[in-house]
Amino acid sequence: MKQHPQKKVRTDLNPSRLLTFKIDERDVSAHEDESILTVARQNGISIPTLCHLDGLSERGACRLCIIEVKGVAKLLPSCVTFPRQDMEVITNSERVVTYRKKILELLFTERNHVCSVCVSNGHCELQNLAVELGVTHVRYPYLYPRHAVDASHSRFSIDHNRCVLCLRCVRVCDEIEGAHTWDIMGRGITSQVITDLNQPWGTSETCTGCGKCVQVCPTGALSEKGKSVAEMIKRRQFLPYLQMMRGRQDDSWQK
Amino acid sequence: MAKIRLATTWLDGCSGCHMSFLDIDELLIGLAEKVEILFGPLVDYKEFPEHADVTLVEGAVSNEADKKNIVMIRARSGILVSFGDCAITANVPGMRNRYPVGEVMKRAYVENADSVPAGNGGVRSEAAGVAFQTVPPLCQKARPVHEFVPVDVFLPGCPPPPEAITFLLTELLAGRIPDMTGRTRFGA
Numbered sequence: 001m002k003q004h005p006q007k008k009v010r011t012d013l014n015p016s017r018l019l020t021f022k023i024d025e026r027d028v029s030a031h032e033d034e035s036i037l038t039v040a041r042q043n044g045i046s047i048p049t050l051c052h053l054d055g056l057s058e059r060g061a062c063r064l065c066i067i068e069v070k071g072v073a074k075l076l077p078s079c080v081t082f083p084r085q086d087m088e089v090i091t092n093s094e095r096v097v098t099y100r101k102k103i104l105e106l107l108f109t110e111r112n113h114v115c116s117v118c119v120s121n122g123h124c125e126l127q128n129l130a131v132e133l134g135v136t137h138v139r140y141p142y143l144y145p146r147h148a149v150d151a152s153h154s155r156f157s158i159d160h161n162r163c164v165l166c167l168r169c170v171r172v173c174d175e176i177e178g179a180h181t182w183d184i185m186g187r188g189i190t191s192q193v194i195t196d197l198n199q200p201w202g203t204s205e206t207c208t209g210c211g212k213c214v215q216v217c218p219t220g221a222l223s224e225k226g227k228s229v230a231e232m233i234k235r236r237q238f239l240p241y242l243q244m245m246r247g248r249q250d251d252s253w254q255k
Numbered sequence: 256m257a258k259i260r261l262a263t264t265w266l267d268g269c270s271g272c273h274m275s276f277l278d279i280d281e282l283l284i285g286l287a288e289k290v291e292i293l294f295g296p297l298v299d300y301k302e303f304p305e306h307a308d309v310t311l312v313e314g315a316v317s318n319e320a321d322k323k324n325i326v327m328i329r330a331r332s333g334i335l336v337s338f339g340d341c342a343i344t345a346n347v348p349g350m351r352n353r354y355p356v357g358e359v360m361k362r363a364y365v366e367n368a369d370s371v372p373a374g375n376g377g378v379r380s381e382a383a384g385v386a387f388q389t390v391p392p393l394c395q396k397a398r399p400v401h402e403f404v405p406v407d408v409f410l411p412g413c414p415p416p417p418e419a420i421t422f423l424l425t426e427l428l429a430g431r432i433p434d435m436t437g438r439t440r441f442g443a
Contacts, residue, residue, distance in 0.1 A: 115442025116340055116413030134436035136342045136409040137401060144345075144352035156352055161354060176258060231441065 021087040030083050037065055037078040040091060044121050047091050048129055050101060050107075051166035053216055055239035057175060059167055063103050064129065075099060084215045097133070105138040110189060112144060112161040113219070120220030121233035126164060127219075150195075152202030153226055155212050158193070163221040165191055171212035176242055181207040195206055212238075258288075259428060262307035263295030264340070266321040267348040267397055268298065268314025272339035275414035276311075277364060279421050289428055305329055309427055311338040311410075313420040315345040317399050320391035329404035334427065337399070337406045340413040340441055347413075354392050408432060411438040 016031040023040055030039040035058065040047050050062035050088050060080040067078045070088035076097060078089075085201040090096065106112075107126065115127050129135075147160035170193060181204050185194050195201045214222040224234045265274065268358035268433055273296055277283070293304040295311075303324075316325055331334055340346035351359045400406055410423055419439040426433035 014298060015314075108344070111440075112350070114344075114346055114355070115440070116346055118442065121442040124442075127440055131437055131440045134434075136411050136435050136439075137337065137399070137406075139401075142345065142349070142352075142398070144349060223308040 009127050021083045021085065022228065023089045024091055032082065034083070035079055036067060036076075036081050036083055036089055037234065038085060040078065040089075046090055047078055048132060049077070049079065050125060050129060050164065050218060051168065053156070053168050053172075053236070055166060055176075055243045056171045056216070059171065062164065062166055064100055066096055066099060066103075068093050068096055085138050093224045101133050101135055102136050104133055105140055108138050109142045110134075110141045110145070111147065111163060114161075117229055118162060118220040119223045119227045119229060120162075120234075121230040122204070124220060125218035135242075138192050147192075150201050151225070152200035153204075153209075153225075154202065155209060156201070156211060156222060157225055158201060158222050159220065160192060161221075162219045163193060164219055167193070167217065168216040168220055169193060169222060172212045172216045172239070175209050176239070177208060177212050179206050179208050179210075184212060258291040260293050260306065260308045261290045261311070261313040262293045262302070262304060262309070262328075262332065262425070263297065264303070264313070264324075265296060266312065266314035266325065266342070266400070267317030268339065268341045269347070271414040272311075272313040272341075273297065273414075275339075275412075275417055276387040276420055278417040280417070282421055285416055286424065289297055290424075299373070303328060306333070309338045310334070311335065311401055312342050313338045315341045316394070316403050317345075317348050318391040318393045322394065322403065325400060325403050333409045334408055334432070335400075335404070336408040336423065337401060338410055340411055341397075342400045342412050343409055344441065345397045345399050352396040356395060361383045369395060370430070410435055410439065411441050413441070413443050415439050 016033060018029055019032055020027060020029045022028065023036070023045055024232065025044065026043065028039055028043050030037040030247055034079055037052065046063045049065045051059050063077055065069065065078045066075040068090040070075055070090070078091070081120045113126060115121050115124070118124065121127070126236065149157060149159045151157035167184060170184060173182045174180040181195050184191055185198055186192055195204045196206055201207065214224060215236055216239065217234065220232060231247070263276070265273065292298050294300045295308055310328055312325070312328065312335065316322055331400065337343045341348055345352065352377060408423065410419060412419060416439060419435065423433050424436055
């Protein structure tokens with residue numbers, strides 16, 4: 001899960017190398033261990049993301065943050081790609097934009113995202129991305145799969161119909177809460193997030209009921225019980241703060 | 256200036272998009288001078304016209320009649336607009352797609368049927384369910400309009416907000432194909 005290179009503690013003896021490269025024709029500078037996504041954001045260049053969340057490790061799952069690098073045939077996810085000296089990155093070419101739209105459309109076809117009757121309607125990152133990328137319809141056939149809803153937990157429920165497999169829940173549960181209740185099973189399009197050994201959430205022995213997974217979920221897949229359409233507003237402010245406090249415990253502010 | 260010939264229709268929808276169309280309020284008066292409404296739930300013509308310049312289609316393609324009608328509507332329309340989420344994604348009508356048609360019918364008309372129907376004078380109904388000879392059979396799945404015929408403009412929303420409908424019609428009246436990016440979204 002933790003693919004992100006560990007940030008080294010910098011001292012005078014092993015300083016982080018500074019690089020200069022180009023994003024969208026602009027000269028930018030970066031530390032070698034900063035992702036292209038991070039550097040772009042530092043420079044006010046916006047790249048759409050879905051699985052990325054500040055405070056969690058990167059996974060490169062959703063592919064929405066793809067960018068073009070001059071001399072590289074493949075499009076690369078900017079959240080897990082690191083700069084090289086003199087690299088030339090393009091974040092908004094027609095090719096990149098076209099593929100981002102296709103990726104988003106495929107996400108909509110894979111499950112049953114019925115926005116109009118969703119607890120997260122109006123507060124959903126997937127719904128917002130469609131507006132941002134100008135997706136007014138989906139050009140691929142919808143699969144309309146049959147997925148379950150697990151409401152066995154006393155306070156939360158999961159609707160797999162609305163899951164985009166970003167695995168933020170898995171990461172926050174493992175990396176922040178330290179419980180690792182969530183994980184993933186299956187492959188490709190049949191993948192599904194599970195609690196413990198694929199058992200009802202309510203019977204999980206490891207779940208602490210902290211609700212972090214619910215708050216980081218970008219869609220209405222994870223929600224608090226008792227919320228009706230458009231009522232589920234996620235609160236994510238705790239995450240960078242928790243990270244900061246953990247860093248202080250470790251006697252390091254650099255985590 | 257010749258009036259634009261407008262038709263509106265619904266397939267498998269709830270009429271919410273048409274209600275939102277009415278919600279453009281006083282703009283309807285100005286619109287009436289520029290637009291001739293040929294067909295739709297808001298007017299009383301029975302036959303779809305031979306030719307409409309613009310047609311707004313609400314609702315998903317859900318039964319055999321929808322399938323037949325949408326081909327006819329496409330052939331007789333200049334600009335075809337997918338009007339609202341049901342036409343674009345199948346939306347709420349598509350929520351039955353996860354279940355076999357037989358199961359859906361049984362749930363709706365047998366298991367959930369009132370044993371004492373309204374207007375039956377408090378008398379229990381003997382018939383379990385309804386006979387379906389006179390209504391078009393449901394397709395296995397409700398599907399978006401553009402999976403059957405080419406669509407020119409997509410207007411998402413459940414329903415699309417009146418402002419977006421106004422923008423769409425204004426652009427069409429000006430002879431432009433509207434770009435709806437950022438003006439409306441999937442969902443309410």
